[in-house]
Amino acid sequence: MKSILRKALTLRPISKLAVGIARVLPGSWQKRLPVNVPLSRLKLDGGQEVSLAQPHRCHVAQEIFWGSGQLDSAQDRNALDAAIAFSRNAGTFLDIGSYTGLFALAVARVNPNLHAYAYEIVGENYLLLWENVLHNDLGDRVHPCLVAVGGEDGEIRIPYAQSSGQLASSVDIGWSTDHGVRVPMKRLDDLHLDSPGPVALKIDVEGFEMEVFDGAKAFLEKHRPDMVCEVLRRAKRVPEMMELLGGLGYRWFHIREEGFARRDTIVADKFRRDWVLTCKSDEELTALGLELID
Incomplete structure (x- = not known):
């Protein structure tokens, strides 16, 4: 059941809706929510950044997405x-x-x-x-x-x-x-x-x-x-x-x-x-x- 739910949440239309709802809700549970966007971007000093692909598969990229460009x-x-x-x-x-x-x-x-x-x-x-x-x-x-x-x-x-x-x-x-x-x-x-x-x-x-x-x-x-x-x-x-x-x-x-x-x-x-x-x-x-x- 957990894997089925995860697959559903990574479908692009469902993911977009789930992310929008999660952003306005209180708490820190959101960082566990899979997200289907092309890239997450880690912010470095001096305006530099690093991009990580497939955050719905890479937990580091997912963490950076929910951390607004930072590790948690x-x-x-x-x-x-x-x-x-x-x-x-x-x-x-x-x-x-x-x-x-x-x-x-x-x-x-x-x-x-x-x-x-x-x-x-x-x-x-x-x-x-x-x-x-x-x-x-x-x-x-x-x-x-x-x-x-x-x-x-x-x-x-x-x-x-x-x-x-x-x-x-x-x-x-x-x-x-x-x-x-x-x-x-x-x-x-x-x-x-x-x-x-x-x-x-x-x-x-x-x-x-x-x-x-x-x-x-x-x-x-x-x-x-x-x-x-x-x-x-x-x-x-x-x-x-x-x-x-x-x-x-x-x-x-x-x-x-x-x-x-x-x-x-x-x-x-x-x-x-x-x-x-x-x-x-x-x-x-x-x-x-x-x-x-x-």
């Missing part, structure tokens, strides 16, 4: 702002677990000299990622890659589609089956050891962060990239991650609504999942515009 939560806005700040003078940005490309597109829009590589493992997400690249006329600098980033070379198979409604945003390399789309797995040491620096990363791999770092030892040693990284409560190798990164001079800051909170230990939070991982000093982070808090 301050924590999410801070995470994107950090990625943009780290990328303003970068040569390369890696969006690992890109979904439909928001981070890669935003940093490439802000820095005209940067090349962004957007890694995604779900076939239908990858196609919409490409569509977004074309809508934003960034095909020369944003490079979608149907590749799993992991600790060893290999191959996984991921079903092309995960649902008949919104595109799945929480698929990981552990979803590999004996059928589906063949997706190569590669290491960052092989993919980007010699990429132009500085390098910045966004990592959203549903608990497999350390597997990414397993294949990135030389890459991390060489580039010391600034990172925005999601850490879930089900992630099992966080102590290993802290040991590896701490040995390279990294510190970690929990991204909160009010700013970036320095922490001695990475402890996953159910609602505030994102962290900054960086070798930069407090003074350097403040100079980039990051609000450091206790």
Whole structure:
């Protein structure tokens, strides 16, 4: 019944009527309402913007539509702002677990000299990622890659589609089956050891962060990239991650609504999942515009 209702609400005439009614009603429930418009547009500083297609299928585009050009939560806005700040003078940005490309597109829009590589493992997400690249006329600098980033070379198979409604945003390399789309797995040491620096990363791999770092030892040693990284409560190798990164001079800051909170230990939070991982000093982070808090 829920899927039937969702399909009905995404029919163009019904969607237009539902959106008009929802806008005049009180409450915050509207952001869950699917909307069938061609594009949502995220507003960036300096009058720039990024367009995301098919908001009836992409939950990020839907969120931006109902947020009048902004992400819904301050924590999410801070995470994107950090990625943009780290990328303003970068040569390369890696969006690992890109979904439909928001981070890669935003940093490439802000820095005209940067090349962004957007890694995604779900076939239908990858196609919409490409569509977004074309809508934003960034095909020369944003490079979608149907590749799993992991600790060893290999191959996984991921079903092309995960649902008949919104595109799945929480698929990981552990979803590999004996059928589906063949997706190569590669290491960052092989993919980007010699990429132009500085390098910045966004990592959203549903608990497999350390597997990414397993294949990135030389890459991390060489580039010391600034990172925005999601850490879930089900992630099992966080102590290993802290040991590896701490040995390279990294510190970690929990991204909160009010700013970036320095922490001695990475402890996953159910609602505030994102962290900054960086070798930069407090003074350097403040100079980039990051609000450091206790």
